[in-house]
Amino acid sequence: MKDVRVLRLGHRPERDQRVTTHVGLTARALGARGMYLAGRDAGIVAGIRDVVSRWGGDFFVEDGVPWKKCIREWKASGGVVVHLTMYGEPVQERVADIRENDRILVVVGAEKVPGEIYLLADYNIAVTNQPHSEVAGLAVFLDRLFEGRELAWEFPGARIRVVPSPRGKRCEEI
């Protein structure tokens, strides 16, 4: 089982609250183990932890993380760092190489990221070279990294679960 974590850079508390929440929930739903948030935002941390407590799994979220130290320690411990950016190399050409690693830190920026990150990352990877969304980029990256298997993974300890349905909304309490 790979250890994949997300580092969210450039979060601005007011403006990015919903998008950063989407980044965190997408990371969790698509198989990452946790999210480090560079910057403080107690609301996001509480919101994601609330999802974990109801929907299961052990996804962690940690705010106020110094991003350079996070990257440095990750690399020192043998992990690789993948920065998702529209300026990078095509995901479809590089993901097989990246998949050979067991510990992967996926760096996801907001609109502006420090230029240094392009040099600190082991891979700068693009999900298309078009401007779109870091949430979409993360989703496609994780789906390809895990080769679609993550879509069927379960979340142990859930208190609520969806019963997939062709029509309507069905949930069950556990």
Added chain:
Amino acid sequence: MKDVRVLRLGHRPERDQRVTTHVGLTARALGARGMYLAGRDAGIVAGIRDVVSRWGGDFFVEDGVPWKKCIREWKASGGVVVHLTMYGEPVQERVADIRENDRILVVVGAEKVPGEIYLLADYNIAVTNQPHSEVAGLAVFLDRLFEGRELAWEFPGARIRVVPSPRGKRCEEI
């Protein structure tokens, strides 16, 4: 070439501006032809059109679209309607069927959608049955619908283009 369009429901002008912009730009980058927005938001329309004028292609965006009429007309003209929802059937089990259609309207809701949509849609499809992000759901759905080919599609008429790079940011004006 399939004709895939996105219908964005439940957009609230203040709260959803950035997420709806991400939905539109993701739709464009991953091969959809355009986005219908139920609700008015001139800022989103202008922002997406600005991306199209610089980055190419002919993605359209139309706001103030009456959603029921949009769905009714789409179905009357022979298209299918796919509603992305965490309550639906697994994308990995249904996407091959959906791919047999040439005209696909992908309905993407915000937090609350009218219950009717579950009945009006031909397919209710989930990208995991976990709560996460409509942007992530749309991205994975389109990537699987187009089987990854969309990542290499070009955008004719662009004035600016990224030169993919393992380090740093390179663009060229055209």
